[in-house]
Amino acid sequence: MSMIDTHPAVQRTPWGTGTPPDSVAPAKRRILETAIRLFYNDGIRSVGIDRLISESSVTKATFYKHYGSKDRLIVQYISQRHSLAQGIVDEIIRQHSDPRAALRGLIDQIVADVMSPGFRGCAFINAATEFTDPRHAVRQIVSEHREWYAETLSTLLNQLGHPLPGDGGDELVLARDGVMTGGYAGDPIAATTAFVRVADRVMDRSIR
The missing domain is CATH 1.10.357.10 (Tetracycline Repressor, domain 2)
Structure with a gap:
């Protein structure tokens, strides 16, 4: 190869x-x-x-x-x-001056993606499973994408007053991984409902 x-x-x-x-x-x-x-x-x-x-x-x-x-x-x-994902996230954040509303918008976007026709799971997780060498260019881009996404969520949680925004961002990224995988391989309604519950719990730990 x-x-x-x-x-x-x-x-x-x-x-x-x-x-x-x-x-x-x-x-x-x-x-x-x-x-x-x-x-x-x-x-x-x-x-x-x-x-x-x-x-x-x-x-x-x-x-x-x-x-x-x-x-x-x-x-x-x-x-x-990655560039397309950045554009979508940036636009959602731009449309909401309040960090809670921005986070809610991102959660709603994830749910909409999972429920959309032709959904095949997370493109980045799918790519990572095909390229197992962590030094590979594809894996490097996937890692950078995930780091960017976690940092974006952590920033919003910090603005919201979350006591541990880094931990909260990591939790939301893992919850997103779960809903993307479970929504494709299993019941998308059950997966998205569980995802929203987890996201709500993370945001509810914020002080404002």
């Missing part, structure tokens, strides 16, 4: 949050959007280059021109998922 290039330049999407903008070459944009759909729905390793090329409606030469290898596309995929 070829290793993904771990140089920082290929670990970050050049497009920022969301999907690639219109300024990106249409074929390059189409390849990444196809990868986002196929890698999430069917698994990263199970999707071959020929399928990516076919469903992106590009030639093999075009694929290699823009990405060079499937490995580089995988890194762009997981980076793009």
Whole structure:
């Protein structure tokens, strides 16, 4: 198996949050959007280059021109998922000046994701299960994503007056892991209901 290039330049999407903008070459944009759909729905390793090329409606030469290898596309995929998550979280926080309301908005977003059609679990947990080496570029991005998310939650809990915001942030991240996994593998209604109970208990320990 070829290793993904771990140089920082290929670990970050050049497009920022969301999907690639219109300024990106249409074929390059189409390849990444196809990868986002196929890698999430069917698994990263199970999707071959020929399928990516076919469903992106590009030639093999075009694929290699823009990405060079499937490995580089995988890194762009997981980076793009991180950027998209950051954009969603930042927008929810921006819409709520009160930290409790912002946390509630994030919880509601997680519940909505789990209950949405086509939900296949957490893209980052799914990717981590496919790349077992913690030094791998994919695992590094997954770790950074989780650290960012826990820090974001801890910051909001600190603003809310939680006595142990770091611990609370970790608890919410683990609760999110549970609802993402349980919501996909089991009953999403039971999973989201339990998740909200846990989140409420964490926030209720705050002093304001």
